[in-house]
Amino acid sequence: GDSVTQMEGPVTLSEEAFLTINCTYTATGYPSLFWYVQYPGEGLQLLLKATKADDKGSNKGFEATYRKETTSFHLEKGSVQVSDSAVYFCALRRVQGAQKLVFGQGTRLTINP
Amino acid sequence: ETGVTQSPTHLIKTRGQQVTLRCSSQSGHNTVSWYQQALGQGPQFIFQYYREEENGRGNFPPRFSGLQFPNYSSELNVNALELDDSALYLCASGGEDLSTQYFGPGTRLTVL
Numbered sequence: 001g002d003s004v005t006q007m008e009g010p011v012t013l014s015e016e017a018f019l020t021i022n023c024t025y026t027a028t029g030y031p032s033l034f035w036y037v038q039y040p041g042e043g044l045q046l047l048l049k050a051t052k053a054d055d056k057g058s059n060k061g062f063e064a065t066y067r068k069e070t071t072s073f074h075l076e077k078g079s080v081q082v083s084d085s086a087v088y089f090c091a092l093r094r095v096q097g098a099q100k101l102v103f104g105q106g107t108r109l110t111i112n113p
Numbered sequence: 114e115t116g117v118t119q120s121p122t123h124l125i126k127t128r129g130q131q132v133t134l135r136c137s138s139q140s141g142h143n144t145v146s147w148y149q150q151a152l153g154q155g156p157q158f159i160f161q162y163y164r165e166e167e168n169g170r171g172n173f174p175p176r177f178s179g180l181q182f183p184n185y186s187s188e189l190n191v192n193a194l195e196l197d198d199s200a201l202y203l204c205a206s207g208g209e210d211l212s213t214q215y216f217g218p219g220t221r222l223t224v225l
Contacts, residue, residue, distance in 0.1 A: 043203055100171065
């Protein structure tokens with residue numbers, strides 16, 4: 001079945017450091033790919049998405065590129081801020097059948113000043 | 114702010130009881146999905162409703178059931194609660210093309 005594997009956390013960085021959170025997926029066909037962010041005590045917020053190979057999603061300084069050849073969708077940010085501290089989830093959605101999201105286990109990110 | 118609201122925010126039940134969780138979607142969103150998020154895990158798909166009909170179901174037993182209403186509200190019902198049902202329950206709504214699903218803040222259910 002479909003699955004998403006994320007880099008294990010927690011990840012702790014200093015402010016202004018470069019961030020990479022790895023995400024790889026297994027799916028039939030060409031799913032859409034997403035990154036969601038969850039701040040403490042809140043639900044999920046869509047951070048960015050990509051719907052086809054080589055698409056780059058970007059938002060709030062975060063970027064991720066849909067790599068079909070490596071089945072990956074790694075999240076990057078050039079300079080993180082304390083306010084980026086949250087849990088990040090990579091997810092996929094198949095384009096056929098029930099439009100469910102399949103999530104990775106999440107990566108907790110803490111940014112220290 | 115996603116425009117999706119859920120109630121209640123927190124709920125405590127005992128094993129064997131029944132619970133109803135509610136979600137109010139954005140106007141015009143015909144699809145609602147429910148997810149269970151156990152502590153420290155990613156959300157797991159429970160089921161999805163489209164125009165008041167169930168449109169897909171994850172690996173959850175029949176004691177998890179749902180309803181969707183014409184006014185863009187929906188319910189998740191869980192019967193015969195078990196300790197492992199303790200989790201954050203999230204609803205997500207989307208439009209016809211489902212390109213984006215918007216999540217509510219969730220209901221934290223604790224089963225004692």
